[in-house]
Amino acid sequence: MASENASDTFDVGGEYTVHRLGFGAMRITGADIIGRPDDEDEAHRVLRRAVELGVDFVDTADSYGPGVSERLIGEALDPDDALVATKAGLLRNSDGDWLPHGDPDYIRNQALCSIDRLGVDSIDLYQFHRPDPDTPFEDSVHAFAELKDDDLVDHVGLSNVSVEQLETARDIVDVATVQNNFNVANREHGDVLAACEDYDIGFIPYFPIGGGDLGETRSDLEAVADAHDATIRQVALAWLLDYSPVTLPIPGTSSVDHLESNVAASHLELTDDDRARLD
Numbered sequence: 001m002a003s004e005n006a007s008d009t010f011d012v013g014g015e016y017t018v019h020r021l022g023f024g025a026m027r028i029t030g031a032d033i034i035g036r037p038d039d040e041d042e043a044h045r046v047l048r049r050a051v052e053l054g055v056d057f058v059d060t061a062d063s064y065g066p067g068v069s070e071r072l073i074g075e076a077l078d079p080d081d082a083l084v085a086t087k088a089g090l091l092r093n094s095d096g097d098w099l100p101h102g103d104p105d106y107i108r109n110q111a112l113c114s115i116d117r118l119g120v121d122s123i124d125l126y127q128f129h130r131p132d133p134d135t136p137f138e139d140s141v142h143a144f145a146e147l148k149d150d151d152l153v154d155h156v157g158l159s160n161v162s163v164e165q166l167e168t169a170r171d172i173v174d175v176a177t178v179q180n181n182f183n184v185a186n187r188e189h190g191d192v193l194a195a196c197e198d199y200d201i202g203f204i205p206y207f208p209i210g211g212g213d214l215g216e217t218r219s220d221l222e223a224v225a226d227a228h229d230a231t232i233r234q235v236a237l238a239w240l241l242d243y244s245p246v247t248l249p250i251p252g253t254s255s256v257d258h259l260e261s262n263v264a265a266s267h268l269e270l271t272d273d274d275r276a277r278l279d
Helices: 040-052 067-078 106-118 137-149 163-170 188-201 215-228 232-243 256-267 272-276
Strands: 009-014 014-018 057-059 084-086 091-093 098-100 123-128 153-159 175-181 204-206
Touching: 040 067, 040 256, 067 106, 084 106, 084 153, 106 123, 106 137, 123 137, 123 175, 137 153, 137 163, 153 163, 153 204, 163 175, 163 188, 175 188, 188 204, 215 232, 215 272, 232 256, 232 272
Parallel strands: 057 084, 084 123, 123 153, 153 175, 175 204
Antiparallel strands: 009 014, 091 098
């Protein structure tokens, strides 16, 4: 599935042209993605530096903080700086657990909260964070569709879904993106990525470097990294960009240095031998 001449941009929803390497804003919050970061000024600097480096796609969620990541983005960036994708559908409890909650009334209320924190009139891309086993999937998706009809949301995305759920959602609303776990070491959702290619839907692979756990691929990544004078993190990101023209990796960090290193991965070109070794 490697794409030798893939564009470095993608048209989200056929409308917003963004550079395919984005920024995931989960890590700019406090420890365990709860509360404020120790240094909010540094979080602002990371966000602004991302934009300076050409990043124009930022991914967040109302559950990151909760609310903290969205607020920091609203403070640091102007609405025209980047396409901001946020999510609803997960609650956090006092233990930091992630609890699915797809109640339509809750989703509509959270959209208003996210709009306020981001300081925008409408959400560029609003994603259903995770299907809720206690709420019919169609009911949750209809809530997102209604928000779009009401001009509170420009485009709708899904996260953590199967091909069947993607097809169900597409019968209700235009789906601009799907965000599932996918990286060089974990290709479980390759069927969802293939469906996104068929429909020209952006595929946002979260955990793009597997949270640092790259399993049996690590030695191959190290060999390719050595050949390019790069880091294995950069190679893992370059592999995602190379693998399909619809992938939109969103590596996250709270460090400007790590951010700059991640963005440099977009300029790393893999060879046929590299692809064969990593595939």
